[in-house]
Amino acid sequence: MTDNLWTALEQHQPQSLVNLFASDANRVRKMTIEQMGLRFDLSKTHLDDAAFGHFAKLAEDMQLHAAKTALFSGAAINVTEGRAAEHAAERGTGDADSVAYARALQQRMRGLVEAIDAGLMGDIRHILHIGIGGSALGPKLLIDALGRDGARYDVKVVSNIDGAALTEAVKDMDPHKTIVAVASKTFTTTETLLNATSAMEWMRDGGVADPYAQFVALTAYPDKAIIWGIDESRILPFNETVGGRYSLWCSIGFPVALGLGWAVYQELLDGAAAMDAHFRNAEIMENAPSLAAFADLYYAQTKACQTRAVFAYDERLRLLPDYLQQLEMESNGKSVTAEGTPLGRHSAPVTWGGVGTDAQHAVFQLLHQGTHLIPVEFIASKTPGHDFDTAHHETLLVNCFAQGAALMAGQKSDDLARNYVGNRPSTTILLDDVTPSTLGALIAFYEHRTFVNAVLLGINPFDQFGVELGKHIAKRISDNGPSGFDPSTSALIAAALGDI
Numbered sequence: 141m142t143d144n145l146w147t148a149l150e151q152h153q154p155q156s157l158v159n160l161f162a163s164d165a166n167r168v169r170k171m172t173i174e175q176m177g178l179r180f181d182l183s184k185t186h187l188d189d190a191a192f193g194h195f196a197k198l199a200e201d202m203q204l205h206a207a208k209t210a211l212f213s214g215a216a217i218n219v220t221e222g223r224a225a226e227h228a229a230e231r232g233t234g235d236a237d238s239v240a241y242a243r244a245l246q247q248r249m250r251g252l253v254e255a256i257d258a259g260l261m262g263d264i265r266h267i268l269h270i271g272i273g274g275s276a277l278g279p280k281l282l283i284d285a286l287g288r289d290g291a292r293y294d295v296k297v298v299s300n301i302d303g304a305a306l307t308e309a310v311k312d313m314d315p316h317k318t319i320v321a322v323a324s325k326t327f328t329t330t331e332t333l334l335n336a337t338s339a340m341e342w343m344r345d346g347g348v349a350d351p352y353a354q355f356v357a358l359t360a361y362p363d364k365a366i367i368w369g370i371d372e373s374r375i376l377p378f379n380e381t382v383g384g385r386y387s388l389w390c391s392i393g394f395p396v397a398l399g400l401g402w403a404v405y406q407e408l409l410d411g412a413a414a415m416d417a418h419f420r421n422a423e424i425m426e427n428a429p430s431l432a433a434f435a436d437l438y439y440a441q442t443k444a445c446q447t448r449a450v451f452a453y454d455e456r457l458r459l460l461p462d463y464l465q466q467l468e469m470e471s472n473g474k475s476v477t478a479e480g481t482p483l484g485r486h487s488a489p490v491t492w493g494g495v496g497t498d499a500q501h502a503v504f505q506l507l508h509q510g511t512h513l514i515p516v517e518f519i520a521s522k523t524p525g526h527d528f529d530t531a532h533h534e535t536l537l538v539n540c541f542a543q544g545a546a547l548m549a550g551q552k553s554d555d556l557a558r559n560y561v562g563n564r565p566s567t568t569i570l571l572d573d574v575t576p577s578t579l580g581a582l583i584a585f586y587e588h589r590t591f592v593n594a595v596l597l598g599i600n601p602f603d604q605f606g607v608e609l610g611k612h613i614a615k616r617i618s619d620n621g622p623s624g625f626d627p628s629t630s631a632l633i634a635a636a637l638g639d640i
Contacts, residue, residue: 142598145198146485150442152194154186156563157548173428176414176581177572180428184548185435185515185565195434196424198596204430207595212420214238214381218602219478225602226379227386227587231409231580233416241379242390249376249391252356253398256319257292261354265294266313269395270335271323272299275358277466278388278583279323281459282396285574286404288456288525295399301331306338315346321356323392325384327364330611336368358391383602385466386587404576411580419588429585433592435567439515440489449507450493453520453540456574460519461493464586471590471601478600487597493517497539508547508560516566518544519582523573544568 154160161167161183171183187195199205210217214224214235229238230246256264269279276299283295296309310318320343322336336355343351357365360380366372378390388396389409397405419429439445448468450461472488494503496518507514520540524533543566550562571578594601616624622633 142198142201145194145201146441149191149194149198149438152191152442154188154191157184157186157565158562160186160188171431173426173431175418175428176411177575177578178428178581178585179568179570180432180585181568181570182431182435184544185438185567187431187435187438191438192425192434195437195596199424199430199592202596202598204424204592204595207591208420211591212416218381218383218600220600220603220605224381225383225386226381227383227389228412228416228584229379230382230389231413231416231584233413233420238379238381245377245379245391249394249397250402252374252376253394253402256398261319263317264319266318267293267295267321267395267399268309268313268318268339269295269297269321269323270299270332270339271297271358271392272301272329272331273466273470274384274387275299275323275325275329275332275392277385277459277463279393279395281463282388282393282408282579283399284459285456285579286396286576287400290401290404291399292401293399295395297395298335299331301334303338306335306342310339310342315343315348315351318343319354319356319398320351321358321394322365322370323358323394325360325378325380325382325387327357327359327361327368330614333368356394358394384604385470388583400576407576408580411575411577411582412584413580414577415581415584415588419584429588430592432567432585432589433596435515435565436489436589436593437596439513439565440486443513444486445489445513445515446486447490447492447512448515448517449503450491450517450519451496451499451540451543452493453496453518453536454525454571454574455495456521456525457519458495461491463583464493465491467586468590468593470604470607472594472597472599473606474599474601477598479598483597483599485597487599488593496520496543497536500539500543504543507564513564516544516547516564518566518568519571520568521571521574523571525574540568 168183173180212228212234214226216222216224218225226234226238228234230242232239276297280297287295298306298309320339322332324332340351352369355370357370357375359365360378362375362377365375376391376394382390393405419427424430450464452458452460468488468491474487475483477483507516518540520537547564547566548562550560553559590601617633621639622630
């Protein structure tokens with residue numbers, strides 16, 4: 141049945157985008173969903189009633205409703221690792237015991253935030269957050285988006301093992317007035333622990349007598365943090381059923397709660413919880429994450445689109461494409477089904493993007509006139525994040541909307557160098573403003589969209605074994621030097637590292 145539905149989608153030939161609008165005066169209304177201060181406009185995609193019908197049957201065949209129920213019930217839907225995926229429980233949606241446990245741990249985190257605010261760890265002015273992947277991308281996005289005006293502490297996030305990144309982060313910090321948060325789910329991550337050790341040396345070199353007293357651990361394995369040397373009172377645990385790229389809602393969000401204040405952090409959780417409720421309860425044809433996933437699958441599966449571009453027309457959201465790269469590609473970049481059989485079709489496209497209007501002068505040439513068909517997503521805010529002349533924001537939004545219109549309509553010319561073929565799809569997400577609530581809802585929307593993509597493809601979005609092999613080989617190189625590798629790798633090791 142499933143193969144027949146995919147075949148029907150592949151054979152479906154919709155009208156051009158221009159004609160889809162011409163034939164349906166209600167297209168914008170039908171394909172726009174407004175929830176929680178966000179407007180999702182999918183009308184400039186090639187989805188039509190027939191395509192929606194095929195996807196609705198596919199969702200039924202792949203038991204999307206049952207998968208959602210399993211997700212929110214705390215069932216072990218991460219089948220390869222035998223555990224649940226309970227990031228939604230961190231914002232109050234899910235198994236009652238897991239929600240209660242998450243809230244208890246959040247209160248522990250709130251207690252530490254209040255203790256630091258009260259000066260119980262000294263005169264703290266800086267937060268150095270050390271992590272990598274999901275332990276860094278979420279906090280970095282949130283601090284950059286929400287902390288430009290209201291940050292209570294100077295917060296820096298370091299993930300790169302290159303010492304230049306740590307040097308840049310600490311150059312204006314006073315080690316005596318710095319909290320170091322070490323974020324690692326397993327507390328074994330090589331890059332994170334090496335950066336943490338170097339941060340410890342930086343503190344000692346700066347005259348801090350007991351650096352450990354200024355370290356906080358964010359981990360699902362507190363025993364390992366204790367062995368590393370961090371006192372139990374400054375360890376903020378979280379449930380191991382929370383995956384790394386879904387972890388900003390638990391104690392990995394500590395620099396957000398401390399740097400921006402608990403009220404901001406709570407509003408972020410509440411916004412995500414509202415999106416959870418929408419995803420859980422809205423009918424499929426009125427369900428923003430589901431419809432967006434349908435568009436993703438339509439282009440990746442039936443049009444062989446290998447990439448998806450995301451452009452934030454708001455400087456506050458400049459790190460969102462980076463965040464989505466991990467969320468989407470680490471979750472769904474798989475070639476095997478959840479049952480362990482070859483996938484047999486495309487999985488996630490490559491997610492990439494940038495910031496408008498910068499990107500217009502860098503990559504939009506290819507989007508408009510290149511030979512690749514690339515679905516584009518525009519994200520913008522009605523409200524500016526600055527007090528300069530309103531012409532700045534008006535020009536920004538005009539450019540955003542103009543790009544979508546141009547991709548769709550194109551412009552014919554006998555001069556092929558000046559010909560725009562048009563009929564190129566885009567979606568637009570328009571926020572009322574970039575607030576903790578809308579950003580929480582937006583991130584949860586992307587999480588659930590990623591989940592729907594996975595369910596309809598039959599894959600497990602909650603493991604990431606693809607990142608392990610390179611780590612194992614790196615350890616072999618560290619342990620054994622250049623021997624035992626292909627000639628190119630051995631020569632590179634010898635040229636750069638000699639005998640290590």
